[in-house]
Amino acid sequence: MSIPGCAFGKHNPEKPPPKPNDNKGDDEKNNSVPLAVSMPIEECPPPIPVQLSRSSPDESLRELSISSTNSLNKALKNLSMGDSMATNADKNKESAIVKGTRCTNKGCDYDYMGDGSDESSECRFHPGEAIFHEGMKYWSCCNRKTSDFTTFLAQQGCSTGEHEFRDEKLADLSGLDNPCRYDWFQTGNNIIVSIFSKLPVVDRCSIRVNGVVLEWSICYEGGKSLFHKRLILSGIIDVSDCKVQAAATKIEIVLRKAELPSWKTLEYVETKEDAVNDNNNK
Numbered sequence: 001m002s003i004p005g006c007a008f009g010k011h012n013p014e015k016p017p018p019k020p021n022d023n024k025g026d027d028e029k030n031n032s033v034p035l036a037v038s039m040p041i042e043e044c045p046p047p048i049p050v051q052l053s054r055s056s057p058d059e060s061l062r063e064l065s066i067s068s069t070n071s072l073n074k075a076l077k078n079l080s081m082g083d084s085m086a087t088n089a090d091k092n093k094e095s096a097i098v099k100g101t102r103c104t105n106k107g108c109d110y111d112y113m114g115d116g117s118d119e120s121s122e123c124r125f126h127p128g129e130a131i132f133h134e135g136m137k138y139w140s141c142c143n144r145k146t147s148d149f150t151t152f153l154a155q156q157g158c159s160t161g162e163h164e165f166r167d168e169k170l171a172d173l174s175g176l177d178n179p180c181r182y183d184w185f186q187t188g189n190n191i192i193v194s195i196f197s198k199l200p201v202v203d204r205c206s207i208r209v210n211g212v213v214l215e216w217s218i219c220y221e222g223g224k225s226l227f228h229k230r231l232i233l234s235g236i237i238d239v240s241d242c243k244v245q246a247a248a249t250k251i252e253i254v255l256r257k258a259e260l261p262s263w264k265t266l267e268y269v270e271t272k273e274d275a276v277n278d279n280n281n282k
Contacts, residue, residue: 052258054212057232061135061208061215062239064253068202068246075199075248079222101165106130107139107157112165123164124157130226132206132217149217149228153177178225180218184266191237191255191263197227200246207244207253211236212268218251232268235259 101112105125112118128141130152137152138145141159146152182195197220204219214237215230233255241256257263 052236054236055210057210057213059210059213061210061213063133064207064209064242064244066202066205066207066244066246066251069248072199072202072246072248076201076222079199103163103165105157105161105164107155108163110163112163118163121163123161125159125161126155126157127159130204130219132204132228135208135215137217149177177228178221179227179229180220180225182229186257186263188260189257191233191235191257191266193253193255193266195227195251195253196249197221197225197251198249200251202246205246205251207251209237209239209242209255211239211258214253214255216251216253231266234265234268235261235263 099112099114103110103112103123103125105123106128107126108123110118110121110123126139126141128139131138131140135147136145137147137149139155139158142155144155146155180195180197182193184191184193186192193214195216195218197218199222200218200220201223204223206217208215212233212235213230214233216228218227219225220227236258238256238258243254245252245254
C-alpha cells in the first residue's frame with residue numbers, strides 16, 4: 001500500500017462506500033445474537049448391568065469357618081458340667097426302663113421289649129462320632145462316606161455290644177434329625193440367613209457354599225439334635241467374602257452378593273424360560 005502510483009489523472013469524485021462497523025456496543029451485540037438456541041436434547045440410556053452367569057449347583061462346595069460368641073462357649077461349658085453331674089447321679093440309683101425305649105448307642109434302632117429278650121439281642125452301633133465335612137457324611141469309626149443324609153442315617157453299626165437304655169435327654173441318633181426354624185433378610189450388599197438352633201456345637205457343625213448353593217449340617221441343643229439342609233439360592237454369592245457366627249440362640253450366615261440387585265426370594269424358583277432352556281440343552 002505504500003508504493004506510489006505509476007500514472008497521473010483527476011481524483012475520483014465519488015465517495016467510497018462506508019465500511020461496516022465491527023465495534024458495536026455490548027447491548028447491540030447481545031441483541032443481535034439469540035439468547036437461547038432450541039436444539040433437541042438426546043438423553044443417554046442408563047448403563048445396562050452385566051449379568052453374571054449362574055454356575056452349576058453341582059460344583060464343589062467350600063467350607064466356611066464358624067466363629068462362636070463368648071455367651072455360647074460359656075453356655076456349652078455349663079451344659080457339659082450339668083450332664084456330667086446327672087450321669088454320676090444316675091449311677092447311684094436304679095430307675096425302671098419304660099417299654100419301647102430306644103437303645104441310645106449310635107446307629108442302633110432297637111427298642112426295649114421288657115420280656116427278657118433284650119439281654120440276648122445283639123447291639124450293632126457306631127462307637128465313633130458323626131463327621132460332616134465338605135458335603136460328605138460319615139462315622140469316624142468306619143469311614144463309609146456318603147453325600148446323602150438319609151443313607152448316612154441308615155448305615156448299620158460297625159461294632160457289636162450290649163444295648164444301653166438311658167434317659168431320653170441323652171438322645172440317640174434317631175433323635176438327632178430335628179429341623180428347626182430359619183429365616184433370612186437382605187441389606188444392600190449381603191444376604192443374612194439366621195438358623196434358630198439353640199446351643200449349637202460348633203465343632204460338629206458344617207456350613208458349605210458355592211456360587212449358588214448353601215448347605216448346612218447343624219448339631220445343636222448341646223449335641224442332641226441335628227438339622228441338615230441344602231438350598232439352591234436365587235442369586236449369586238461371592239464365596240470368598242462369606243462369614244458365619246454361632247451364638248447361644250442361633251447361627252447367623254452372612255452371604256456376600258456377587259450382584260447388587262435385591263433378591264425376591266432366598267431359594268431359586270425355576271421359571272418357564274429356564275425349563276425351556278434346559279430342554280433345549282438336553
